[in-house]
Each structure stands twice: as structure tokens, then as C-alpha cells.
Amino acid sequence: MNIHIPRGTEDLLPEQTKTWQIIEDTLKQLSERYHYHEIRTPMFERTELFQRGVGDTTDIVQKEMYTFTDRGGRSLTLRPEGTASVARSYVQNKMHGNPEQPTKLYYLGPMFRYERPQQGRTRQFTQFGIEAIGSADPAIDAEVIAFAMDCYQDLGLKSLKLVLNSLGDHESREAHRQALVDHFKPHEDELCSDCQMRLEQNPLRLLDCKVDQDHPSMQNAPSILDYLNDYSQQYFIDVKKHLDAMGIDYVVDDALVRGLDYYTHTAFEIMSEADGFGSITTLSGGGRYNGLIQDIGGPEISGIGFALSIERLIMALEAEGISLDSEDELDCYVITMGDEAKFAGSKLVYQLRKAGFIVDQDYLDKKMKAQFKAADRYQASYAIVIGESEIEQGVANIKRLEDGEQKTIAIDDVKAQIEQGL
């Protein structure tokens, strides 16, 4: 083994890309139905975009970014997520000026995070996501959540759990933050070192600490839901009412905290409950970001979005035993014997392909028996045999492999014969 694939990356081989194509097609069709349009942004951005957009205190920015300096001395970063780039493009292209509002966008592509790889977590992974920018209507929060659920349901997944929370607006968050600090400060010495740091930087994260989850102070920790101001509370109620109206089930979990700084109000995650899923059960996540556009220099416009990992989606499909593979079947396999016949074979294969059939032939100089085996393995409907004697008579043998039925006809009539069956 000479040069190995970089750690945490993977090749997708033909037997897998088929599945990917089906998933991508499904997601794109879904996007059209929900009236979202594709946006493609660069795979790398100025590093400041993520520092400001994703948040300096987040793990992503602090220890997971692929950052490098280009030859012009600029600090660039391979995108670790999609929202910051979309928001940047929204601002740069002044999309808030477009007549169609809100702006509804989707994207699909690789993201990069420097992490210790394990199943469901690679250093390059693929996200599909949507962003609806320019509306602060609870109805569109529900639309985004419904869209997220449909991504899985359209592919046949059943064991799903939608977890919902509200992080409130800025005022509510601040009140809650202060309450958290007041609550945990007396116990600071008893908490793990990570939590001691969280207390300073991001007290919200204390709530989903695994180390200290049994600590008595966790039991009666202040819940964000108790600190929502009137507006935030009503917003959350309305989102739930829209979901109820659509018949979408969810569970509210006030411990659901998202890892990116820009979230406000609605936050949600979709998890797989299928057996055989390891510790990583989160399939997708999203939420509302009412300060993000402004944070990166745009107008005061709010948005909401979500992102899912195609890799984890495929894991979920496998866990539920759903296969999207379609048969890769040939219409015809052309078998030739002898040098002259090879030329006639090339001509016939070409003509049949032009006529729209899926056709192949042997390129390894195999014996006839081996050529038949190949035709069989490729599940060809017909084998067309051309040898020296057929060349002399200008004919070809067409054999229907399913039942062995065979006919000899003029080689120029093969196309017509295949078109109407035997």
C-alpha cells in the first residue's frame, strides 16, 4: 500500500454512488415542492466568517477547523458547516432586495471538521441543508421542521424522533444565562473542569454535560423555558401549534442546546431510534438565527434553517433495512468470435447504444463461454452472438437469456428485433 486516503475521508465506490444519487434526487425534488432553490458557495471562506458566524467559543471554531494560509497571506478555512456561507452570500448579493421573500435556499456539499473519526463522523462529510431568510413567522419554523422530517420520510424511514426546544430571544437568553451562573456558581468546585470553563464561556452547555449529569445541582437547574419573555413564549407556542396542525409529533426537551452560537428561539434535532445505532444518533439539526445576518455585516434580518448529514442518513437507512439500490441490468451483451466479428460487434454495440439500449461487450478476449458468463452476471436480457459463419451470411444469433430462446436473423434487423422483443 503506497499512498493511503487521508484520515477521516472515504471513497464512494460505484455501488454506493448509486444510493447517493437517489438520495440527492429525492432531496432536490423535495426542495422544489417546498419551493427552495439551490445555492452553491465556495468550499473555503475567509476564516473570520466562521469566527464571527459560527462563534468564537464553539468547539468547531476552537479546535475543529481546517485553516490554512494561502500564498497571498490570507487565512482561509474549509467550511465546517453551510449556514455561515449562505448568510455571507445573502448579504454580499443583497438578496434582501429581491422581490421574492423570504429567500428560500438549499445547498448540498462536503463540509470539513478536524475531529477524531468514528462511524458517522468523518473529517469530510456531506451536508444537505436549507435556509429560509427574511421571515420571523412561526409558520416558517414549522415549514423547515416539516421539510427536515420529510427528507427522511420520503426515503421510507420510520424510527425518527423530533426533539424541540426554544432558546428564546436575546433578552430571554441573557436572563437564563444569568440564572445559570447564579445557580452553578456555589457548586463550581464540585463540577468537572470542562464545566468550570463552560460556566464562564457558555453556561448553556453545562446542561448537557455527561460527567456532571448526576450532580444534585443539575436536577433543579434553571430551564430556559422558564425564562422566556412574553414574545419568545408566544413564538414557541405558535411554532408548536403549527406543528400540531400538520400532525407532526415532537418532544420538547429543554436540555437541547445546539453547538453553534447563532441560534435563537426554535432549535430542533432529529434522531434515529433504530436499533444498531451507536452513540451518534443525531441525524440532523437546525434552528432559528435572528442575529447572524447582522453579525456578519448585513441588515437586521432573521432566518431559520437546518442541515442533515447524508452519511448518517445512509446509516439510518441501513439500520432500518431500507435499500435504494436499483438493478443494474444490461439490455444486450454482444458476444463475438474471431477478428472479423469483433468489428461487426463494435458496429452493432454502437448502433444499439445510439438506439437507447444499455449494451456492452467483451474487451478481454475471453472465450465464448466466458463471454456468456459475463452476459449472465450483468443480467443482460439478450446475448447477441456473432462468429465467422454469421459474418459470412450477414446474420446474428439473438438469444433471450431468461429462457434460452434463440433466433438467427439478418444483422441489420437486430435493432428492430430487440425493440419488439423476440
Added chain:
RNA sequence: GCGGCCGUGGCGAAGUGGUUAACGCACCGGAUUGUGGUUCCGGCACGCGUGGGUUCGAUCCCCACCGGUCGCCCCA
């Protein structure tokens, strides 16, 4: 970034400090000089992740590195 487990042919998988590294699938050839899917026979690792070390001798023991996997952190 931390801890546990693991790394044998295209794939799955046995195995031992010492002549030819089981077996299954796949593949190739033959039985049947031009007709497949069955059967039978035969072939298929100068090598046991990489590099060092211990040893008379290592795939098997030790170390480092690389990679995978599980858990933690965190997340999609």
C-alpha cells in the same frame, strides 16, 4: 484531543515463535476446439497495516507510527 479493542489474499475468515499461511465467496482455466446460470477437477498471498527491535529464526513477542472501530468531548 483522551481511553479501550482491532489490522491476515478482491471480500469474509482460521492459524502458529521454526519446512508448502486452513477454509468459504469471488475470479481464472479445464471437463464440453462456437452458447450462460448447475456439477466436478485444477489454479489463485515471494505474503500476514508500515517501520524498527528482541531472537539462531517472527504473521504470531516488544516499541513507534499509520489506519479502523467503540466510548468520552462535541456534533451532522
